[in-house]
Amino acid sequence: MTRKTRRAPRDPVLRQPSAMTAVAILAIIVFLAIFGSALAPQSPLAIDAGALYKGPSLHHLLGTDYLGRDVLSRLMAGTRLSVLTAFEAVGIGLVIGAPLGVATVFLGRAFDFTANRVADALMTLPSIFFAVAVTAALGNGLVQAMFPVGILLVPVFFRVTRAATLEFSRAQYVEAAELLGGSKLHVIRVHVLRKVMPTMAVTTAQAAAGALLAVSFLTFLGIGVQPPTPTWGGVLSSDLDYLNLAPWAPFIPGALIAITVGALNALADAYRDRAGAGELRSPVTDPVIKTHSTLQPLEAADDRQPAA
């Protein structure tokens, strides 16, 4: 039998209804990102001067914009840019931040200290300001603009994986594994990573949500988008100018953004509730917590190195 049977996801986290809805939504979005332009009912660029800001109709399922272009098609076509650049940012953050976060636990005090200070410095920069500033240097492209967003995600991943690694590297079974002769790398790979994964999953989902918001934001501000290329934020921005004509208009792209971000957050929540990862611990109930100069409760008293 070569026909693939549909099975429920094996991962117990994903079996919850909220998570499954979220995954379904995200799957649609990704699908649109790949095939959006091709599947759009009309050309996203087709101007129709006779149908300016019309409401939803059979012909235009989501109405038209200020140039008479079909909103649904524009949004579908714009999905690719938003999704790809969001991926870019998350990718940068994950690929650089996470390994550094795990490694720093094992690479010694000096390294850890410096890495933390750099992370602190990066975290004081509001992402959008930074992104805009980078476009001044590197040119007005969306790819360039998402690069700093990615860089600013690095400390987030760093912090989270560092905290998670610290928590588990102190576990006794890790000590035992080392004593039994496993090399550090082996120990990390086999034991620590498995425990750090859920936290990373949560963070990735949240980072993706944030990155998507950032993309929408940047395109809303006009960064990196050359009209008439459609983007979610761009559609939103132009709707703003014609608010008097069509007060309902911005809700459409707004809802799209919100739904996607909401799905990502729901996924993150599902993982977090299940695995207990990524929670802020209260200084009251957790005696290990101390305040830290850069406001990271997950740091706890973890400026100490584990007995490495």
Place this chain on the structure above:
Amino acid sequence: MAVAELRAAGGALAAPRRRRTRAAASRIGGGLAVLIPILVLSSFITYSLGALSNSNPAATILGQDAATPAAVAHLDQVLGLDKPLIVQYWDWLSQAVRGNLGVSYFTQIPVSQSIAQRLPVDLSIAIGAVILAVLIGGTAGTVAAIRRGGWIDRGVTLACSAVSTLPAFVVGIILVVVFAVGARWLPANGYVGPTAGVGPWLAHIILPSLALALPVAADVARQLRTSLVSVLEQNYITGARVRGLPNRRILIRHGLRNAAGPALTILGNDFPIMLAGAVAAEAVFSLPGLGQLLLEAAQTRDIPVVQGVLLVVSAFVIVINLVVNMALSLLYRSADGVSV
């Protein structure tokens, strides 16, 4: 025994409090000390953006025709663009701490002046947003925690989830649509300083502040609810009740005081995000703020302005961080870790 000692001790500040204050002070001092390198580092990052630029500002300033190699070289020297990056950075920083952020490449207006002109706008909405976030988030979180499990709690949780998925600019747009275009209660755009009257000033900043505040308030409320619920289950709350203390006092002095920490931390962490939202608010509400300044400067590649704005914004964030840290220190004395 005790009486004689009492008399001798008088009202002197007892040793344990001194010890704790010293511990707290050293932690804050340590925090400050770490702050300087952070400030330097972030300003260096922002400064190097200029260096990353491929553009040749001298050529741009001179204009297409006048940009002969000699003229460019000369202007480079005048502007100090031929020195190594570190030196340039140091010059810039030492000037910056004196308040001199350079001069715009194009308009020749001192950067600090442009910034000073627009800072009040952002300050108004940022501070307004923080106040609103604390009020709204604090109340919502507290009420949800006290009436845990009830419909208020569920409503608040739902609202928080919904609102935090919405970016500030979407919230802003919604607010504009509802309050300004729809109901016409509040102005849709523009800014009016408090000198022109407190009323109009408030009317103009309340919607943008609200737009910035709501997503953060949602985060704060969620965290506060969780912390408060767990704090209220602690034995010392029971202890306070058994002493016959009134409910309100228990809630505030014992409950909220201990539960506020993580929420405060979230507020501090969200602050850069709030500032980023300010850029959106400026766009949606047509406010002449730093965000607009930055956007224009980015488009024209007016590097000194870009660097100046970034520096001011980072400094702002760092100050807020410091304030939050101090507040946390005051609230959580037990975290000083002084053991018997």
Place this chain on the structure above:
Amino acid sequence: MRTCTSPCTTEPPRRSAASRSASPPARLWAWSGSPKGCGVGQGTISFERQDVTDLSRRGWERLHGTGMGAVFQDPASYLNPNLTVGSQLAEVLRVKQRLPRREAHRTSIELLAAVGLHRPDRVFHQIPAELSGGMLQRVMIAIAISCGPRLLVADEATTALDVTIQAEIIELLRDLRDKRGLAVLFVSHDLAVIRELCDRVVVFYAGEVVESGPVEEIIERPGHPYTQALLRVASVGDFQRRELQVIPGQPPRAGADITGCRFAGRCTAAIEACRSGPVSLVPLSPVHQSRCVRATDPGLAAATVTTPAEAAELAAR
């Protein structure tokens, strides 16, 4: 009398009101027994001749602190970890007694001294994490008595403490009783301490009073098999232990519906009559009661004997 601990600890049904009248000195009561369930099952609770069974929240707020105070087992957890112990003590004085700040401070220090703390002025400014268990329990007592209550409830107050400190706290409680006329309701499973400290004992099992009487009498002539078993296990009174004794079986689940005596399932002396219907308190003397069908049966002691050595002792008596 009612326990004034948090709403969810036991309100055991009591039918006698224990009040402090002008002439007799305040008495130390104790009770021991199995863990209890929630809520008032039956009967009423009165405090100082007032029915407090259905008192409102406000009513309790008024009663707590000024009428009765309480200390619990783990004193550190009952204090706000982020405030100095002194400020928590002064808080009660300022709120309940409306003392001005300065005077509250002064009175607090006096109270801390009265409960036996050295350098009370220094202790005032310390946070709970900086103090030992014994010191914290003294602080708790100071707070509990600060507004002059007539009753102090001590719920396993010495259980978590070192034995030597335990002795000191007991001494303190005795002192307070004598000097301030404070009635103390001492809840414990430690019969040795109870014997040391208390005048009367009330024994509970499965949420019911099974025996009550003067402490010496109960220890020498227990009138209920459960009490006997407790004494045996604790090796108090005539039951000198030579090997580890346990009471076989499990206490009934809270809210379980049982006809007859609730201890019958674990009692070696149980007979038919024990399970047939509800058992009421049988007076063994004007001050001593027991809820046992065989309370006045002289064969009861023999029926509960568990070791040959005990049997021999019994015969010799």
